Amino acid sequence: MGVQLRVFTEPQQGATYDDLLAVALEAERLGFGAFFRSDHYLHMSGDGLPGPTDAWTTLAGLARDTSTIRLGTMMTSATFRHPGVLAIQVAQVDQMSGGRVELGIGAGWFAQEHTAYGIPFPDTRGRFERYAEQLELVTGLWSTPVGELYAFDGQHYQLADSPALPKPVQSSGHRGGVPLLVGGVGKKQTPALAAAYADEFNLPFVDEELTAVQFGRVRRAAEEIGRDPASITWSNALVLCVGGDEAAIARRAAAIGRDVDELRANGLAGTPEEVVAKIRRYGDLGAQRIYLQVLDLADLDHLRLVAAEVMPHV
Template sequence: MELRVFTEPQQGATYDDLLAVARTSEELGFGAFFRSDHYLHMSGDGLPGSTDAWTTLAGLARDTSTIRLGTLMTSATFRHPGVLAIQVAQVDQMSGGRIELGLGAGWFDAEHTAYGIPFPDTAERFDRYAEQLELITGLWSTPVGERYDFAGEHYQLTDSPALPKPTQTTGRRGGPPILIGGKGARRTPALAAAYADEFNLPFVDEEFTALQFGRVRRAAEEIDRDPATITWSNALVLCVGSDEAEIARRAAAIGREPDELRLNGLAGTPEEVVEKIKRFEALGAQRIYLQVLDLADLDHLRLVAAEVMPHV
């Protein structure tokens, strides 16, 4: 089981805050540092304000050296796919091939309203999302010297040089690995089967994990794809303590209750957390994204690295 660190900077974080977490994660041996892609906080005051995901990852590409970097999830509503393909390819080059693109349809209406970003209805967002997956991977996989055209309902490209190319070419359709996630019963599994190198489930229980992993496996089999070629992962909020007092302190710091976190997140003593990770592993999960909400508490990561990581 690989453990990755996942942050929510829209809740209030500077680049330096994120750099400290990323470097600590790298030093401790976590598999990756990921961040959300949001422009508006969901609670609190959000000070000092949100930061842009791909600007952050460009900085981390140069300020770290070995840890993998990515998004859970970049919103398809935020950027034209042609521009996003260039951004991700450039940051992948800057990192020496350490970038992973988590891409989703977008869901948070309020951040679109706050910053003047169009927010179509669900059906159109998924239509655009599907076109973006085809377009971005098409740009990356076009051989150097050839041209790429795309004629979709929402996006059209003509005679594109399809440059620059990312450093990585190991993704299912060329380029960096692509992560797809979500709870949808029909379109999400189909898109994951067609495009995903990794399928991620955020903040769900074991019962739903089994259900949704099964849907994606069946969708893969329907297009003659071996489900074993997909990496399976969960994201869970983290709250680990060496004793009850430390668990309570860390839960209070993020405005949650220990009992609720034990039920809905990855919380408790290291032994409890190891046991829960192994239950997700039994369902097929190969990676856990640890949602770290108190970015100043680097000792939290140190405890997990020392007392959880060696046992999973």
């Protein structure tokens, strides 16, 4: 079984809904496995114009404007939304898409975006406590049988007499509902939460050595609670910069403000042959999906090149 390629975008850098729709439609036409977007409200470089778009508003639109491609976040920040609201939003977008949504969720990390838009930003411990409660709450709401009530009495969130509606179309998640993605390189909490809740474990922008180590930690955490690690999907996210020759590679690197040598070392960069070889190495470590971080959203030829010269060989 090969490695599935998915498209992953960073719209906080400056993109309209129509920019994202164009990428999603092309990714769908070309046969990529999914279209994912980050969930951020502040640019990390450049001017960010015309400004950010909301992740779940975007996915709701794409749910109606696409027809087959899977849709998701990498990663929704647990600091952005109350978990009850998030469960409703994701379930509704899943309904709107006919069951094509996946929820990537993390603890949140980018302090400046919280300051810029008035979003509370607890300390690291507080964020992870809230994150763990959100994982339990969202899956608990989705998995409560229709007609029954859900309650939760946590340190940060309390729910009573919740009808736990609406339900997603999907119920294939490890704990019911839509598939959940958990990611990160934490040594203890992250593997434990992934083992307990994740349908997919993702590693963002790490090398092959750390991939092997962290996949191993999560496998052991799953085994410790009696879960088969084979029930988890394993994935990596890497920045994409592919070209047919050195000039094309350099042009694409310059367009995203990155150095070619650095991208070759840390991302998926180079000729199609180089990129195929690197994807296969990640596949040998257990990766079943690779999220291709596409930073120049106007360069649809980049996706076409990958679909024609990389995808058939992985």
